[in-house]
Amino acid sequence: MAACAPIDAELSRLVSGGISISLASCSPGGVPNMARGCGCRVAPDGRALTVLLVATPAAALLDDVRRSGRVAVVFSQPSTHFTVQFKGSDARIVPTEADDPQRAADYVERFAAELAALGYPGDVLRTLLLACPDDIVAIRFTLAAGYSQTPGPQAGAPLGGPA
Amino acid sequence: MKIRLEAIRDCLEGVIPGSIATASADGTPNIAYLSQVQYVDGEHVALSYQFFSSTRRNVLANSLARLALIDPFTAAHYRLTLQYLRTETEGALFEGMKAKLAGIASHTGMAGVFRLLGSDIYRVLDIEQVPGRTLPPRKARRNPLLALRRCSEALRDCADLECLLAEALAALAHHFDIEHAMVLVPDALHEALYTVASRGYQSSGVGSEIPFGHGVIGVAARERAPIRIGHFSSEYAYGRAIRASLSASGQGDRLETEIPLPGLQDVRSQLAVPICAGGRLLGVLCVESGQDLAFDYDDEDVLVALAGQLGATMLLLQHGADGPEEAVRGRAAVATAGGRPLVVRHFDENDSIFLGEDYLIKGVAGSILWAMLRDHADSGRVTFSNRELRLDPRIRLPELGDNLEARLILLRRRLEERAAGVRIERAGRGRIRLCVERSLQLQDVPRQRPNSFTRS
Incomplete structure (x- = not known):
C-alpha cells in the first residue's frame, strides 16, 4: 500500500468542507460494508482523519472497523469532481467531541449549499444526513494511503510518499 | 418485504x-x-x-x-x-x-x-x-398504464400508415405531455432512416435522413434498443452527425439535397425507441424535450410498449396496403393550367428530383414521382395503384424491408410543403392520384462520371 503524504492546509480545507463523504469497510467474509460520513476533522499534523458518521445506518461498517481497523474514505466535490480517497488500517471508534454535533449540522448545510449551486434541492440531503446528535459517532485513523480519484488521466495516482 | x-x-x-x-x-x-x-x-x-x-x-x-x-x-x-x-x-x-x-x-x-x-x-x-428519515413520495404525474391505454385506443382505428403515425404522435402529446416527437423509417438501400412523421417542430423535417449508427436515433436503429439520454451531448446531436458522415464519405458536395432534420434547438433529453415487428426494424420513434432528465425508465417502458403496437400495425398495414386494385385507370380530368411550365429535373444517379431550382426528394420516393410524371406526360394518367408501383421496374424498390406506403407519405408531404403545383393524394385503398396543376417540363439528367454531379 502506498504511503501517504500528510494533508496540507488546502486539502484540509476541502475535506473539512461541504464535500460528499463515503466510507467502506470489509467484513470477515469479504463482503464490503459502507456508510455516508457527515463531517470530518483533520489532525493538526495532517496525518490522521476523524470522520463523523450517523451510527444507526453505519452499524455494519462500525462492526467491521472494530474488528479489523481497516477503512476507506472517499471525499468528492460535486462542482469540480475533485475526488480523493484515504485508507487506514488502525481505524477505531473514538468519543465524539462536544462540538461534533454542531460540526455535523454545519457540514450538512455547507454540502447543501454546494449542491444548491448545482441546482439540487437541499431538503433531500438534509433528510439523508441530518442526524440526532446522540447518534453521531467518530472514526479516527492515521493515513496509510491516499489516492487521487478525480476523473481523468491522474485517477488512481497516489497522493505521495511520507514527507 | x-x-x-x-x-x-x-x-x-x-x-x-x-x-x-x-x-x-x-x-x-x-x-x-x-x-x-x-x-x-x-x-x-x-x-x-x-x-x-x-x-x-x-x-x-x-x-x-x-x-x-x-x-x-x-x-x-x-x-x-x-x-x-x-x-x-x-x-x-x-x-x-x-x-x-x-x-x-x-x-x-x-x-x-x-x-x-x-x-x-x-x-x-x-x-x-438503510434506516433513516425519508420525504413523502412525489405525486405521480399520471397513471402511466391508463395513459398508455388511451394511446393504444387512439391507434386501433387507424387504417393507413399516415393516420397511424399522426395519431401516435398526437396521443403522446395528449396523454404523456410529450410535445416533440418524430418517426423515422429505415431505407434499406442507403442504410439510413428518413423522417416520415413529426410533431411539435418548426418545420416537419419530413424526408430528412439520419445514417444508421448516428445520434440516438441511428444507434437505436442499429442496436434495436431504446437509447435515452438526459442531458445534451454533442456526440449524439444528429444534425451534426449526418453532416460529418456525408463529408467523411466524400459526399459533402451533395449537401444541397439535405433536408434539415426536425429537432429542438436546445434539446436536453432524447429517447429513441426502435419500432420492430416480425423480426424486422420498421422504424424509430424519437421523443425530445428541452428539459434535463425529462424521460425516465417509466417513459421508456411506455414508449417501448407503444412501439410494439405501432410495429405490429405498420406491418399489418404494409401487407394490406395494396388492397383490391380497381381496373379503371383514371385520366387527367382537369386540363392543366397554362403559364410558364415548371421545370422538373430528375437525376438518374440518385433519383433526386428538383422542382425548378428547389430540391424535392431523392431515392425511391424520387423514382416513384418520376415514373408517375413520365406516365402522366406520355398518356395523361393520373391514378396509380400501390401494386403496380411496387412492380414497376423503373422504381428501384428494395425487395426486403420495402415500405412503399412510408415513401408515398414522404413524397406527399414533401410535395405539399413545396406547394409547387404538383401533388399526390390518396384515391381510395391502395391507390394514389397525381394532381398536376400547371404545365410541366420534364428533364432527365442521365448518370455522369463520378464527382461531376451538379445542380445545373
Missing part, C-alpha cells in the same frame, strides 16, 4: 451519484463514486467501466460488492449487495450506456474524460433500505 429493483429505479437516474464499496483479496476496502448505474432487468444492474480502477481490480479478485443508492425525491437510502458477473463491450446495453454517459459527461464538463470502456454486469443479491 423484499425490495424489488423495479421499485427503486428512480435511484438509477443519476441525479445523486451512487457509490460502490469493494474489497481486495486481502480485505482492504475501497470506495468510489459512480457516473452511471443502469437497470438491466429485475436481477441485474450494469455499472460504467471507464478506466482500470481499484474497484475493477477488486471485483476481478473478489466479486462481492456493495452499492449505495439514494432516491432523489424521497432521500430513501438503499444498499445493494452485488456480485460481479462480466463486462460487455458492445451491443445494446453497452451502446445505451455509452450514449447516456456522453450526456452525463457533457452536462458535468467531463466530455472527453468520461469514456465508456465497458458495461460491468452485476447480479443483485439483496436490497436493503
Whole structure:
C-alpha cells in the first residue's frame, strides 16, 4: 500500500468542507460494508482523519472497523469532481467531541449549499444526513494511503510518499 | 418485504451519484463514486467501466460488492449487495450506456474524460433500505398504464400508415405531455432512416435522413434498443452527425439535397425507441424535450410498449396496403393550367428530383414521382395503384424491408410543403392520384462520371 503524504492546509480545507463523504469497510467474509460520513476533522499534523458518521445506518461498517481497523474514505466535490480517497488500517471508534454535533449540522448545510449551486434541492440531503446528535459517532485513523480519484488521466495516482 | 429493483429505479437516474464499496483479496476496502448505474432487468444492474480502477481490480479478485443508492425525491437510502458477473463491450446495453454517459459527461464538463470502456454486469443479491428519515413520495404525474391505454385506443382505428403515425404522435402529446416527437423509417438501400412523421417542430423535417449508427436515433436503429439520454451531448446531436458522415464519405458536395432534420434547438433529453415487428426494424420513434432528465425508465417502458403496437400495425398495414386494385385507370380530368411550365429535373444517379431550382426528394420516393410524371406526360394518367408501383421496374424498390406506403407519405408531404403545383393524394385503398396543376417540363439528367454531379 502506498504511503501517504500528510494533508496540507488546502486539502484540509476541502475535506473539512461541504464535500460528499463515503466510507467502506470489509467484513470477515469479504463482503464490503459502507456508510455516508457527515463531517470530518483533520489532525493538526495532517496525518490522521476523524470522520463523523450517523451510527444507526453505519452499524455494519462500525462492526467491521472494530474488528479489523481497516477503512476507506472517499471525499468528492460535486462542482469540480475533485475526488480523493484515504485508507487506514488502525481505524477505531473514538468519543465524539462536544462540538461534533454542531460540526455535523454545519457540514450538512455547507454540502447543501454546494449542491444548491448545482441546482439540487437541499431538503433531500438534509433528510439523508441530518442526524440526532446522540447518534453521531467518530472514526479516527492515521493515513496509510491516499489516492487521487478525480476523473481523468491522474485517477488512481497516489497522493505521495511520507514527507 | 423484499425490495424489488423495479421499485427503486428512480435511484438509477443519476441525479445523486451512487457509490460502490469493494474489497481486495486481502480485505482492504475501497470506495468510489459512480457516473452511471443502469437497470438491466429485475436481477441485474450494469455499472460504467471507464478506466482500470481499484474497484475493477477488486471485483476481478473478489466479486462481492456493495452499492449505495439514494432516491432523489424521497432521500430513501438503499444498499445493494452485488456480485460481479462480466463486462460487455458492445451491443445494446453497452451502446445505451455509452450514449447516456456522453450526456452525463457533457452536462458535468467531463466530455472527453468520461469514456465508456465497458458495461460491468452485476447480479443483485439483496436490497436493503438503510434506516433513516425519508420525504413523502412525489405525486405521480399520471397513471402511466391508463395513459398508455388511451394511446393504444387512439391507434386501433387507424387504417393507413399516415393516420397511424399522426395519431401516435398526437396521443403522446395528449396523454404523456410529450410535445416533440418524430418517426423515422429505415431505407434499406442507403442504410439510413428518413423522417416520415413529426410533431411539435418548426418545420416537419419530413424526408430528412439520419445514417444508421448516428445520434440516438441511428444507434437505436442499429442496436434495436431504446437509447435515452438526459442531458445534451454533442456526440449524439444528429444534425451534426449526418453532416460529418456525408463529408467523411466524400459526399459533402451533395449537401444541397439535405433536408434539415426536425429537432429542438436546445434539446436536453432524447429517447429513441426502435419500432420492430416480425423480426424486422420498421422504424424509430424519437421523443425530445428541452428539459434535463425529462424521460425516465417509466417513459421508456411506455414508449417501448407503444412501439410494439405501432410495429405490429405498420406491418399489418404494409401487407394490406395494396388492397383490391380497381381496373379503371383514371385520366387527367382537369386540363392543366397554362403559364410558364415548371421545370422538373430528375437525376438518374440518385433519383433526386428538383422542382425548378428547389430540391424535392431523392431515392425511391424520387423514382416513384418520376415514373408517375413520365406516365402522366406520355398518356395523361393520373391514378396509380400501390401494386403496380411496387412492380414497376423503373422504381428501384428494395425487395426486403420495402415500405412503399412510408415513401408515398414522404413524397406527399414533401410535395405539399413545396406547394409547387404538383401533388399526390390518396384515391381510395391502395391507390394514389397525381394532381398536376400547371404545365410541366420534364428533364432527365442521365448518370455522369463520378464527382461531376451538379445542380445545373
